[in-house]
Amino acid sequence: MKQNLHISAFFDEPEFLQSLVERLAYRRYALGFENEKVPAGLKALETSSTEAYVSGTVGIETTDPPTSEKINMPFITCFLFTCIKGYGDPYKLIWSTSLS
Numbered sequence: 001m002k003q004n005l006h007i008s009a010f011f012d013e014p015e016f017l018q019s020l021v022e023r024l025a026y027r028r029y030a031l032g033f034e035n036e037k038v039p040a041g042l043k044a045l046e047t048s049s050t051e052a053y054v055s056g057t058v059g060i061e062t063t064d065p066p067t068s069e070k071i072n073m074p075f076i077t078c079f080l081f082t083c084i085k086g087y088g089d090p091y092k093l094i095w096s097t098s099l100s
Helices: 014-025
Strands: 005-011 046-062 069-085 092-098
Touching: 014 046, 014 069, 014 092
Parallel strands: none
Antiparallel strands: 005 046, 046 069, 069 092
């Protein structure tokens, strides 16, 4: 029998995570890699990455009666965030992944 699931995640300190990623994306200095000469048709990019531990709660809920059930499970995991920057461009968040 098929059941419908509703899955949600809540971060304990979303403002802290947002601040961390914004500081990564808007850093004020560049190492100059975006100015390196590369073969025609290619573009040199500068990358910047950081990892952060994040905690929160994952909620899993079945919505089909009569077996409706809700489970809340706390989690702690490490995320990796990566930004890139091209010549004259601001840093842009392009990748984030859980390392667990």
